Amino acid sequence: MSRSSSKRWLAGWLGVIWLGALPALCRAQEAAPGVFGEVIDVRVVNLEVVVTDKSGNRVTGLGSGDFLLKVDGKETPIDYFNEVQSGVMVDPGAVAEGAPQSLPDLRPGAPISTSYLIFVDDFFAIERDRNKVLDSLRKQLPLMAPEDRMAIVAFDGRKLEMLSSWSQNSRELERTFRNAMARPAYGLQRVAERRRLTTSQGLLSSAGVRSAFQFPGGNVGTNLSPEEREYVELVTSQVERTVSAASATLRSFAMPPGRKVMLLLSGGWPYDPAQTAPEDKTKPVLDSDIPRAEKLFQPLADTANLLGYTLYPVDVPGLEGQGPDASEQTAPDPTTVNALDTPEREGETSLGYLAQRTGGRAMINALRINALGQAASDTRSFYWLGFSPQRQRNDKPHKVVVEVKKPGLKVRSRSGFLDFSRKSEVTGMVESTLLFGSSPTLGSLPVRVGEIKKAGGGLMEVPLEVAIPSDQITVVPTNGKFVSQLELRIAVIDEDGWTAEIPVIPLDLAGAKAPDPGSHIRYNTSVKLRKKKNDLVVALYDVASGKLISNRVQVHP
Numbered sequence: 001m002s003r004s005s006s007k008r009w010l011a012g013w014l015g016v017i018w019l020g021a022l023p024a025l026c027r028a029q030e031a032a033p034g035v036f037g038e039v040i041d042v043r044v045v046n047l048e049v050v051v052t053d054k055s056g057n058r059v060t061g062l063g064s065g066d067f068l069l070k071v072d073g074k075e076t077p078i079d080y081f082n083e084v085q086s087g088v089m090v091d092p093g094a095v096a097e098g099a100p101q102s103l104p105d106l107r108p109g110a111p112i113s114t115s116y117l118i119f120v121d122d123f124f125a126i127e128r129d130r131n132k133v134l135d136s137l138r139k140q141l142p143l144m145a146p147e148d149r150m151a152i153v154a155f156d157g158r159k160l161e162m163l164s165s166w167s168q169n170s171r172e173l174e175r176t177f178r179n180a181m182a183r184p185a186y187g188l189q190r191v192a193e194r195r196r197l198t199t200s201q202g203l204l205s206s207a208g209v210r211s212a213f214q215f216p217g218g219n220v221g222t223n224l225s226p227e228e229r230e231y232v233e234l235v236t237s238q239v240e241r242t243v244s245a246a247s248a249t250l251r252s253f254a255m256p257p258g259r260k261v262m263l264l265l266s267g268g269w270p271y272d273p274a275q276t277a278p279e280d281k282t283k284p285v286l287d288s289d290i291p292r293a294e295k296l297f298q299p300l301a302d303t304a305n306l307l308g309y310t311l312y313p314v315d316v317p318g319l320e321g322q323g324p325d326a327s328e329q330t331a332p333d334p335t336t337v338n339a340l341d342t343p344e345r346e347g348e349t350s351l352g353y354l355a356q357r358t359g360g361r362a363m364i365n366a367l368r369i370n371a372l373g374q375a376a377s378d379t380r381s382f383y384w385l386g387f388s389p390q391r392q393r394n395d396k397p398h399k400v401v402v403e404v405k406k407p408g409l410k411v412r413s414r415s416g417f418l419d420f421s422r423k424s425e426v427t428g429m430v431e432s433t434l435l436f437g438s439s440p441t442l443g444s445l446p447v448r449v450g451e452i453k454k455a456g457g458g459l460m461e462v463p464l465e466v467a468i469p470s471d472q473i474t475v476v477p478t479n480g481k482f483v484s485q486l487e488l489r490i491a492v493i494d495e496d497g498w499t500a501e502i503p504v505i506p507l508d509l510a511g512a513k514a515p516d517p518g519s520h521i522r523y524n525t526s527v528k529l530r531k532k533k534n535d536l537v538v539a540l541y542d543v544a545s546g547k548l549i550s551n552r553v554q555v556h557p
Contacts, residue, residue, distance in 0.1 A: 162436065163179060239270065400414065448464070467521070496532065
């Protein structure tokens, strides 16, 4: 198994049998407060719409009739509409019959709170730069309105840690920011990885080896050298890991009230890692099997759009090179990025992409020092539109366009949503449990690790026995049998932070009689893992009830 692929093969199941009552094989873990651990059911797509004139000034006083909403090019009714000015509801407008009860308070004059979710990237960030931004956020806490709240999460490349659940206590949040500044940061390791590649490239060039990787003619393009490809695969996996962590954070804090904002403190995620490695930036990378650009970041934008979060990515490194003051510089347009862009511009472009897709703003260079103030100002006044799509749950993307009928006005809003399937949503929740290390469902599914055996190639085979509680699943009488439709998922992360794709194993159980109350159904399977310390989350999803139960176990070689 290739290290760069960050994948493992999970073996198939061996069998299922009925058992009597069993004691819990793994002790339940207390869920971290504030983490949303149930399967998400989003029925409404919220659109926070900012309208400006040619000079960039906010335009207020528009009604629902002034807007045109299109989904996949087709005009779509606006199910509800209201305007917020300076954090207060101005006019609730019209609400469609049958609109969901989860809408914001529609009373004129009602304050609209903002929930700020802070994601701290300790993996790419250099401690000096990160602490400068964290300290600025600490100092800007008084800018939050009394009804606002904040939660803070950090990711170190291996696991997520909730530093603070939702809180409105400024003293507690200030203390949390100070604690976050004391955490280790690993950005210098990313710098060292880059320097090793540069040194290798210099040695190859001086030895005249570089030409071995060029196509005839030399100017059509170039494949990556083995050293460059290894570096690109490493950086790509690191970006995927961090983006997955940010997505897991959103899912775990899915349902706060009011306007939902995530401040993404990025240590410098390259928009297209494949373009960061070649020594000659003028030649495109031809390796088509490497994930590129928006394919890396679209999952995060999709999750934010589904849950109604607006992303405000923060450029933690700031202005790295020499040049004019860029305090008002915005992120580069991701549609114009090219192979000549610098690593700094690559990082800025990724932030611009995320902001553009979710209707937010990228806090580039000097703007990062006023990130909370900028986000607070930007989210105080907007139009709140909502519609209920005919969800097919087929994992297909849908383009959303909001237009203003009055000429000369500009609109900023999220650009679409992904119709997540139930399968994808459940898998996402299991991934969140794996990265956060805690969930309300942990401990409800007994799991036992069997005798570990060598599997060759640096792998080990790990037997697992899962005891499915009959009281936790739905058993339906069908055609003279008692049937239960389940899905088993096994998520893995090793001590180096490498994860695997999460398989979905269908379990269609059938018996001549219903299981006795308090009994368990034993399911045997095995997984092949690298010979490392591994954390596993084993989760069982009951299709009929939508209930998810899980447990976490550690495996030592």
